[in-house]
Amino acid sequence: MAVDATKAYDDQNIFAKILRGEIPNRTVYEDDFALAFHDINPQAPTHVLVIPKGPYVCWDDFSAKADAAEIAGFVRAVGKVARDLGLVVPGYRLLANTGINGHQEVPHLHVHLFAGQPLGPMLVR
Ligand code: AMP
Numbered sequence: 001m002a003v004d005a006t007k008a009y010d011d012q013n014i015f016a017k018i019l020r021g022e023i024p025n026r027t028v029y030e031d032d033f034a035l036a037f038h039d040i041n042p043q044a045p046t047h048v049l050v051i052p053k054g055p056y057v058c059w060d061d062f063s064a065k066a067d068a069a070e071i072a073g074f075v076r077a078v079g080k081v082a083r084d085l086g087l088v089v090p091g092y093r094l095l096a097n098t099g100i101n102g103h104q105e106v107p108h109l110h111v112h113l114f115a116g117q118p119l120g121p122m123l124v125r
Contacts, residue, residue, distance in 0.1 A: 003107040005099035009055045015108035019053060029081045033073025036081045036113075045116025046085060046092075050078045056109045059096045078111055087115040 010016075017023040018037070025037040028048050039047040052074045056062035062071070082092055092115035097104040 002100045002103045002105060003057070005058045005060045005102075005104070007057060007107065009057050009061070010107055011055065013107045015049075015051050015106055015110060016055070019051070019108075029077065029084065031073065031077055033070055034077030036077065039112070043112075044114040044119065046087065046114065048081060048085070048113040049110045050074070050081055050113060051108055051110045057107050058098045058104055058109050060098055062109045078113065082113060082115075085115070087113070091115070091119075093119045 014023060018025045019035060025035075027035065027037050029036040029050075033053055034050055035053065036048050036050040039049050052062060052066065052070060054062075054066060054070055056066060062074070066074070078094065082088060092113055095112040095114065096102075096109065097112075
């Protein structure tokens with residue numbers, strides 16, 4: 001079920017449990033600000049999720065409340081993961097679902113990184 005972007009952070013969400021090491025993940029990259037791991041149900045040959053270490057529900061929450069170091073660290077981590085995986089050429093797609101219409105399901109901010117094939121038009125109408 002999609003989550004309301006304005007709800008309070010729930011520290012029992014699955015990505016919070018991954019960050020605490022309570023649930024396993026296939027880690028691609030980790031630093032002080034971010035964790036990147038393979039999506040459990042990949043939608044492309046490469047489908048990695050990058051999440052901030054801080055407790056932010058979604059892009060709206062993060063962009064409003066995270067401090068400058070957290071924002072810079074997270075954005076740099078997303079770019080580094082893509083470079084380290086060799087995705088810059090021929091390219092990749094980033095997606096951050098937000099709120100009900102964005103169909104966000106896990107209430108901890110995550111950026112989807114898709115690659116490994118031509119990804120087609122942005123949205124299917
Ligand atoms: P979203 O709809 O943007 O909230 O996407 C949530 C994503 O999390 C989906 O692509 C799921 O396949 C993925 N996901 C859910 N649980 C796990 C998990 N334990 N490990 C890795 N990915 C997960």
